Each structure stands twice: as structure tokens, then as C-alpha cells.
Amino acid sequence: MLKELRIQNFKGWKDTGTIRLAPISLFFGANSSGKSSIGQFLIMLKQTVESPDRKAVFYPGGKSSAVQLGSYQEMVFHRDPKNKIAFDYRWSLMESLKFKDLLSDKTFSGNELDFSAEIELSDARKNLLQVAEFQYRLLDNNMQSLSINFSRKSNKNEYTVLAEQYKLVRKKMRVWALKDVVRFYGFPDEVVAYYQNAEFVQSLNFAHEKLFSSIYYLGPLRTKAERLYTWSGIAPESVGFAGENTIAAILAARDRKISLGYRRPAKQFEEIIALKFKEMGLIEEFRVSPISKQRQDYEVKVRTKGSGDWVDLPDVGFGISQVLPVLVQCFYAPAGSIILMEQPEIHLHPSAQSALADVIIEVINSRENGNDRNIQVVIETHSEHFLRRLQRRIAEDAISQKEVSVYFANNSKTPATLEPLQIDVFGNIKNWPENFFGDEMGDIAEHAKAALKKRMQQNT
Structure with a gap:
């Protein structure tokens, strides 16, 4: 189950802010307010995960796809190719992820994963996407068990791996550059070959694929x-x-x-x-x-x-x-x-x-x-x-109010904002947006005025 989601520089969203996702999550808003873009983004990621092309960072879709988002310039905020599309989501695992570091004999486990990434256009190869970086955080009851980051070196098509709370040990052999990324989220096989104790990254890749297969x-x-x-x-x-x-x-x-x-x-x-x-x-x-x-x-x-x-x-x-x-x-x-x-x-x-x-x-x-x-x-x-x-x-x-999450896409100002509606235990919405479902009271008042005016005209 998805717990949180944040999207930056995608279509009309400069930044959605952190979205709390519940068992029932609702998105409201006027036409072209951007609410559909949130689901479209997740579906694009699903299409990418299921694409046979392991090197395609994003698969925006084709004629028979659920969504077709076009080129990077068409999906990035303000169509500015200098912007990076960034995103972060957290999800609970159906079964806890558990593995052992064979070098230290220490066991790591977690019941949630948090993933974040930044995608950009390549400077060297125009119109081709590349992963600027991505990071996984394994969480156990909201406490971080470990973190591992895969990031691109400045001005190079090479990547480095950095881990927190886990000591990666390189194999004793000739050093080579890590250049490949599996789609937008995956550690390449070379990472496992490069380190003595990096097999667990394959479990992270698999957990990610399992998430999107459930959508x-x-x-x-x-x-x-x-x-x-x-x-x-x-x-x-x-x-x-x-x-x-x-x-x-x-x-x-x-x-x-x-x-x-x-x-x-x-x-x-x-x-x-x-x-x-x-x-x-x-x-x-x-x-x-x-x-x-x-x-x-x-x-x-x-x-x-x-x-x-x-x-x-x-x-x-x-x-x-x-x-x-x-x-x-x-x-x-x-x-x-x-x-x-x-x-x-x-x-x-x-x-x-x-x-x-x-x-x-x-x-x-x-x-x-x-x-x-x-x-x-x-x-x-x-x-x-x-x-x-x-x-x-x-x-x-x-149903508990904690099991319901409601957001309103407000495009009355630029950039658009995604505003959470605060529902109390009595079902009341504390911060009801103006004209959320139209001006109901205004319509009632104007109807009453018009009806009164017509009666007065009929009586004269």
C-alpha cells in the first residue's frame, strides 16, 4: 500500500508537496486542475517497469498504453528541459524485507520502503533521459534500517554507490566505472559484481517491481x-x-x-x-x-x-x-x-x-x-x-477518518497547489475550499432573489 507520494516538475505541478495516501484516497478539482496528472504519473512508472527495454528511463506510452505523455519536454513543468522531474514515494511491504550482511553477520529488515529519484535530460545526448540519482531507504516501524544512494558523477556518465548504516566492501579487482541504470529505479548487475556484499540491491529492485505489478x-x-x-x-x-x-x-x-x-x-x-x-x-x-x-x-x-x-x-x-x-x-x-x-x-x-x-x-x-x-x-x-x-x-x-485522505487541486494561483482537506472524527471538513462544488449558497440566494422579483412583477 502506498503511504506517501510527492511529485515535482511534472506537467502542471511544480511541487505537489507530500501527499498522504490512505486506503481510500480522493482527488478533487476543476477541469485541467492537474488532479489526473498524479495518477498518470504512477501509471507511466508502471508502464516503465513493465517495459521490455531495461534502459528506458521512462516509457511515456504508445497507442495501446493506458497513458501517452509524449516527450520529456511535453511532460516536464513549464516545458522547460532544464527542469528535473523528481519524485518520492513510500510504501508498506506485504512481507517484511529481510537479509543478512555476510561480512558483518548483521541482519537488516524493514516493513516499508521509501524511494526517491531525479530524472533529467542528458547534456551530452540531447533528448535522451538519464537518472541523476535515486535512493532507497529501508524502514522498520518508521525507523531507518539502511539507506543506499545511486548517483551520477558530475559531467560524467558514471555512477557511484553510497550506503548509510551498511558498509559496502569492494571486491579486490580492477576498478571499473558503473555506467548503467535499470529504468528509473534499478541497480545494474555490475553493482553486485563490484561489491562483495551488495546482493541485497536485487531485493530492492524486485520489491519495486512488485509494487508496480500491484497497481x-x-x-x-x-x-x-x-x-x-x-x-x-x-x-x-x-x-x-x-x-x-x-x-x-x-x-x-x-x-x-x-x-x-x-x-x-x-x-x-x-x-x-x-x-x-x-x-x-x-x-x-x-x-x-x-x-x-x-x-x-x-x-x-x-x-x-x-x-x-x-x-x-x-x-x-x-x-x-x-x-x-x-x-x-x-x-x-x-x-x-x-x-x-x-x-x-x-x-x-x-x-x-x-x-x-x-x-x-x-x-x-x-x-x-x-x-x-x-x-x-x-x-x-x-x-x-x-x-x-x-x-x-x-x-x-x-470508517475511520484516518482511512480516508482527500485532496483538492487548486489551480486558482500559479503554480497550482494540492491542498489536503482536514476531516475530523465527526466527518466535518475543517478547511472547505471556496466554491469547492460550485457556489451553492450563492445559487440559492440568487434563485430566491429572482423568484421574489418575478412574483413582484406578476403582482403589479
């Missing part, structure tokens, strides 16, 4: 519903960033059972999806059925409230097909997942938007095979109703 993204533009879906029997990694694998995910998860909280009964995966639809007031029943035993084609049928007829998914409201990938991804993701979503409430009426907040609370409390799923959900949204329901549930003690 799943669902964008705001989901695929439209179809009348038939083909499934070959393969379980997809996720529903896809446009929801294109949603039905395949449902079919692949039919044998899974999910509990919506401690001591709550586990239910079949498809039953959970149908139940959430009903509780949100969208449909009464939902099912996915094969066309025939001889074919790999499936149809999705739903029964709406007050109707006895089953109809195809494309024949009901558009909002149902748009929220289906949201529900499926939330319960399909494996334990320890971080789910990034943009506007999950899109095309839903206010009541359903409020109910969706309750679903997300159940997602972070859900269990499978007797264990907590430890799901983190990071949402970019415009929904006042979603937030209001979370505030209510905090006041009702259905």
Missing part, C-alpha cells in the same frame, strides 16, 4: 456494452484500463468467494456484483450465461427494478455498463492491490454515486480465504455525493 488502472472512458462476449477460459490480469476484460474477469472469478467484512459471510463473486448493483438501486438481478455448451460466447442479462423481463446489457441505462468495470475491478483485484480510478461515478445518478462510496468502504474491508484483501483505492472524482456519503460514514464510525 491497476481504470480510466474514465470505458468500453460500451456488447450483446455477446467471447471468453477463451483465460483469466485476465485486470478488467483493463477501459474495462474491456470485465466479462472475462467475472467468468474467471466464478469460483472465488468474497466476504465484505470481518465475520460477514463469503459470497460467490458474481453474487457480490449482483448484490452491489441492487444496493445501488440500478438493477434487481444480473447474470452472465453461455449461449450454448458448444460455443465460447456469453451474454449478460439484467432485470431492472419493477420489471419481470430479462434484457441484454446494452438495453439498459448507460451508467450500468460504465459502473460494471468499477465493481468488478474492485473485487477482482488480488490481495494487496492498489486500484487507480478516474471518475468511477460517471453517468450515475446522485443516489447511486452515494451508494458507490459504501461499496468502496466494503472493498477496503473485504476478505478472501479468511484474510484481509488489503486493497487501496485511489480515486479522481467530481462527485459531491460520493464525498458526502464518506463524511456521513466517518461520523457513524463505519
Whole structure:
């Protein structure tokens, strides 16, 4: 689970400041305020980690990628190539990282990692990116166990390794320069060959890759519903960033059972999806059925409230097909997942938007095979109703305010700022931004004035 994030000199952000990330993290703001850029940055890093090119510092994406950010000049703050993109994030490990220094016989361990890096354009090779430096800090219950830094020498395409609380011992052989970096985060194999006791850096590389393999993204533009879906029997990694694998995910998860909280009964995966639809007031029943035993084609049928007829998914409201990938991804993701979503409430009426907040609370409390799923959900949204329901549930003690983190992207001044909203134990927001959801009181006052003026005119 991501605990903290800070991004500097990326797109519209000079500096986001340190962002506290909770099991439920929300980002609000006007259009083009920069709130989407935060998720895009994480997805770009995920694309880079999964890129086959180990020497590509960043992979900004291609035609089939979740995000396509263009060149460095297009993504760096103020499009100034002299700026360095810097970032820092901290995450908790599903399993503690533990290793022994064979030379000193000392054991090092930690349950969190903190990573920071600076990326810049190369002076010698224009338009090529290079890592200025990166650093890992291994933390055990907030106490640093060790720190190791990989930084570029001034005016050279060579790197040095410096460690704190850990003594690296060089092998007795001819000294050579360390020149390579694995993407934006990785120690090259030469570091292990260079030192007698540097094998642990491979564990740091792997922990980083494991973090980004746990991140799943669902964008705001989901695929439209179809009348038939083909499934070959393969379980997809996720529903896809446009929801294109949603039905395949449902079919692949039919044998899974999910509990919506401690001591709550586990239910079949498809039953959970149908139940959430009903509780949100969208449909009464939902099912996915094969066309025939001889074919790999499936149809999705739903029964709406007050109707006895089953109809195809494309024949009901558009909002149902748009929220289906949201529900499926939330319960399909494996334990320890971080789910990034943009506007999950899109095309839903206010009541359903409020109910969706309750679903997300159940997602972070859900269990499978007797264990907590430890799901983190990071949402970019415009929904006042979603937030209001979370505030209510905090006041009702259905969720702790510590489990919710809310930020407002304020672009009313330059550079833009990311302002944390302070929520107390009663669900109140202490520092509500001006016109956060529009000027509601102003609209009410002006409406009353206009109505009074019209009545006076009618009476004369």
C-alpha cells in the first residue's frame, strides 16, 4: 500500500508537496486542475517497469498504453528541459524485507520502503533521459534500517554507490566505472559484481517491481456494452484500463468467494456484483450465461427494478455498463492491490454515486480465504455525493477518518497547489475550499432573489 507520494516538475505541478495516501484516497478539482496528472504519473512508472527495454528511463506510452505523455519536454513543468522531474514515494511491504550482511553477520529488515529519484535530460545526448540519482531507504516501524544512494558523477556518465548504516566492501579487482541504470529505479548487475556484499540491491529492485505489478488502472472512458462476449477460459490480469476484460474477469472469478467484512459471510463473486448493483438501486438481478455448451460466447442479462423481463446489457441505462468495470475491478483485484480510478461515478445518478462510496468502504474491508484483501483505492472524482456519503460514514464510525485522505487541486494561483482537506472524527471538513462544488449558497440566494422579483412583477 502506498503511504506517501510527492511529485515535482511534472506537467502542471511544480511541487505537489507530500501527499498522504490512505486506503481510500480522493482527488478533487476543476477541469485541467492537474488532479489526473498524479495518477498518470504512477501509471507511466508502471508502464516503465513493465517495459521490455531495461534502459528506458521512462516509457511515456504508445497507442495501446493506458497513458501517452509524449516527450520529456511535453511532460516536464513549464516545458522547460532544464527542469528535473523528481519524485518520492513510500510504501508498506506485504512481507517484511529481510537479509543478512555476510561480512558483518548483521541482519537488516524493514516493513516499508521509501524511494526517491531525479530524472533529467542528458547534456551530452540531447533528448535522451538519464537518472541523476535515486535512493532507497529501508524502514522498520518508521525507523531507518539502511539507506543506499545511486548517483551520477558530475559531467560524467558514471555512477557511484553510497550506503548509510551498511558498509559496502569492494571486491579486490580492477576498478571499473558503473555506467548503467535499470529504468528509473534499478541497480545494474555490475553493482553486485563490484561489491562483495551488495546482493541485497536485487531485493530492492524486485520489491519495486512488485509494487508496480500491484497497481491497476481504470480510466474514465470505458468500453460500451456488447450483446455477446467471447471468453477463451483465460483469466485476465485486470478488467483493463477501459474495462474491456470485465466479462472475462467475472467468468474467471466464478469460483472465488468474497466476504465484505470481518465475520460477514463469503459470497460467490458474481453474487457480490449482483448484490452491489441492487444496493445501488440500478438493477434487481444480473447474470452472465453461455449461449450454448458448444460455443465460447456469453451474454449478460439484467432485470431492472419493477420489471419481470430479462434484457441484454446494452438495453439498459448507460451508467450500468460504465459502473460494471468499477465493481468488478474492485473485487477482482488480488490481495494487496492498489486500484487507480478516474471518475468511477460517471453517468450515475446522485443516489447511486452515494451508494458507490459504501461499496468502496466494503472493498477496503473485504476478505478472501479468511484474510484481509488489503486493497487501496485511489480515486479522481467530481462527485459531491460520493464525498458526502464518506463524511456521513466517518461520523457513524463505519470508517475511520484516518482511512480516508482527500485532496483538492487548486489551480486558482500559479503554480497550482494540492491542498489536503482536514476531516475530523465527526466527518466535518475543517478547511472547505471556496466554491469547492460550485457556489451553492450563492445559487440559492440568487434563485430566491429572482423568484421574489418575478412574483413582484406578476403582482403589479
